[in-house]
Amino acid sequence: MDETDQDAVTRLRATAHPVRLRILSLLTAEAMSAAEVARALGITHANASYHLRQLHDVGELVVESEEKIRGGVAKRYRYDATRDVADRTSPLDDRIAYARATALEVERRLLEAGRGSGSSSDLEAWVPVEAWRRALDLLHEASHLLHAEARPAGTPDTVHVSATTTAFTMTGGLEGEAARWVPGRDSAPEAGR
Known part of the structure; x- marks a missing residue:
């Protein structure tokens, strides 16, 4: 497997998680900090920070801005939706893991489906x-x-x-x-x- 294929595998594995799929969806519309992501998804700040770092490390998120908050720096992340995640060069097991994570996310969304x-x-x-x-x-x-x-x-x-x-x-x-x-x-x- 060449380097490009390995990069695709790494990105696919990083996104094959229901919380990370929710984060990618959330950050499609606007840049948010870890604290804002945590509030929006009802998860801990530490959990949001961890998932944001994982997604950023594989290139799925970009840092849109940074702001100083109480002596620290809060990064505001945005999702780059131009990349195709489910690359067909990725191993079958990784694509299946992504499909399962997506299925869980679709099930969560169906439970919140509105009329329309x-x-x-x-x-x-x-x-x-x-x-x-x-x-x-x-x-x-x-x-x-x-x-x-x-x-x-x-x-x-x-x-x-x-x-x-x-x-x-x-x-x-x-x-x-x-x-x-x-x-x-x-x-x-x-x-x-």
Whole structure:
């Protein structure tokens, strides 16, 4: 495994934890200190600090600013949502750990689901490669739109949402280069062409 692959594995392992997934979601909309994260998630300051350090050490968080507080320095972290966490070069066990952590986080969110619009889908099917590539582009676009438009919790005229996607090729059909796709970079043919 080369250095790039090892970096992806390290990032994946660091994010495969339900509290860290919540922190990443929280810090998508605004930069926060450990104390603010602790209050927002109902965890101890020490626990928040630990998880923030773990995420920062693997490059998932950036320090947006620092401020002096009572003789110390409080860092305000923000999540860099432009990185794809679930890298397909990571070992299967690590991707499964990430999927389990994500499933626990989705379950927590479902317990807090409000009334309103939504969508849920589960599918295992065989589709033309063009349809697969177009679907990946749409999923990628939707994910980046939601991350880019995220606002601080409680912002007026916003809706509190949950969006989780997992899409991957399976064995038995086209694989490797024949099915490889980089959403947003490769151009999917228009439907119906």
